[in-house]
Amino acid sequence: MMKRFFCYFLTCLICSPAFAQFRIEVSGVGLTQIPVVIAPFRGQEALPQKISEIIRADLERSGQFRVINSPVGAFDETSRPELTALRQAGADAFASGSVLKLADGRIDVRFRLWDVVKGQDLSGRSFAVSLPDLRLAAHRVADDIYEKLTGDKGVFSTRIAYVTKAGQRYQLWVADADGENAQSALASPEPIISPAWSPDGNQLAYVSFESRKPVVYVHNVSTGKRRLIANFKGSNSAPAWSPDGNTLALTLSRDGGSQLFLLSAAGGEPRRLLQSTSIDTEPAYSPNGQHIYFVSDRGGTPQIYRTTASGQGVERVTFTGTYNISPAISPDGRWLAYISRVGGAYKLHLMNLPDGAVSVVTDSTADESPSFSPNGKMLVYATQQQGREALMTSTLDGKVKAKLSGQQGDIREPHWGPFFK
Structure with missing residues (x-):
């Protein structure tokens, strides 16, 4: 089931049994x-x-x-x-x-x-x-x-987060970067989507539907304690941390439509980032915190745009294709990973931001939710293979991929955590 831009809150739901163990299958040669x-x-x-x-x-x-x-x-x-x-x-x-x-x-x-x-x-x-x-x-x-x-820092001791569903039971998991040693961070009878690691690796922001609508929580991974961060009128979704960990960018519909807001990580009153009548969602900070990338239909179809962290000016980033969503920025700020619809297939793409050159990373047809490793050398993403949902990692050139597939069930919504502080 693919994540669709205009139905963002409803089509992220996960629909297969949960599991916590993976089998790693590496393919390709660098x-x-x-x-x-x-x-x-x-x-x-x-x-x-x-x-x-x-x-x-x-x-x-x-x-x-x-x-x-x-x-x-x-x-x-x-x-x-x-x-x-x-x-x-x-x-x-x-x-x-x-x-x-x-x-x-x-x-x-x-x-x-x-x-x-x-x-x-x-x-x-x-x-x-x-x-x-x-x-x-x-x-x-x-x-x-x-x-x-x-000469580059290794990422094997870092962690990933992802979501599973078994029957009517949804779970948020934290696992090693190879998918093993998974620990359940949260279980709920209602959907959980969009986990996002804080820059220090101690917290996960995520969206829960347990209030019968999407609201945003922040979960302390070590203690298991959580706090409600956004439960405003309408939907609250797509949390993204600023690099300093002090602010969350998120999508709220409190004023009508889906718009971008900034909210202190301590809570409080959100500040609207842009004045727009379009659907703006899926924010992602640049590593230096100076820009926010996001998805908008302001040009007629979903494309990726960029604005300053204070909402000054909007610049379109993607021009190839008519449907581009799910932006993720590499830790060095050089690469933009995103999902593009190509002839009805949803594929992971990579853009070199300095020159705008675009490459296709995958040959699959139902990719979602790309996230960079903290050293910027690999990507984790969700996809479908032989009718089943699975997690994959890939080198940036797409030459070497590893399937993190379980004994049973499907997994969704991966996010790669930072280096341990």
Whole structure:
């Protein structure tokens, strides 16, 4: 069921069973990938999850790495690897490590990363974590490897939010960036839509229909406590945080029609952003907080526009196609991701904002809700495959995609959280 601009509040509803576990399927090959070997960690066989496999899946999903099966024997972080054999296998980098259960029940995770070409020790770290945090430790190792080898910060230890429905039960979930370790943040008999992470990663704004109309709540992820932020006359929808976390842009119909307003994150009286007789919705802040992108039909069909954060002036951004919605801006402000209708199909597009060049990221036909990873190198979005709804991640060039699909049911409304502060 696709999100439609003119029926925004009604067609975001989710209609299949919920689930919390994912199966990651990576497809495609990037144009340039770093060949790396991730050796099995010593001691991991005694644990319920193989940490080296988690690291491998993270790196493959990023599109930046080609993981080679280890041509050498068992190694841990204290051993110098057999560099000649690794070079002959075509590896540029090698990571190994160990896991050990401590007396207090925690797991000691250690790793070391080698530059195979230069024969240099690049990095090494250790973590003492509880068993439930073993996956998080693996993601942190993957983050370190990613950053050392690419120069960019890794996002594997960040989180995503999404929504499911089972029967008449809707749930808001918070999960690892690979979709695993999902925790239910909220359950409701009424629809939940449009989750949006605060810049510090501690809160989620979302829209709930439990009052028999759309209202906006802000939910503290750590404590589970929430507060009502927008319950004005008519509908309250599409919350988006300002980069400093002090303001929410949202869509209200309190004055008739759907219009953009700004509201203090502490609550209070909203301020109308634009004076318009058109439908204006789906706001998204630029990373520097100076502009707000939004969807409007002021030109006759839904297109993406931009105004200043104070509502001074409106500039049209999208010109290709007659139906463009769901804007998301990359953390560096360079890219605009959005959904465009092409011949009846809804596809994820990417615009290079400095020059306006547009590319199609997907070959699917029912894409929705794009959201950038906090390093700006990947996207998560919802789509349909073989009649079922699923989450996908993709590199910006669309060359490498990973399907985060569950054992049963459908998932919707993904939003990728920020780096941990």
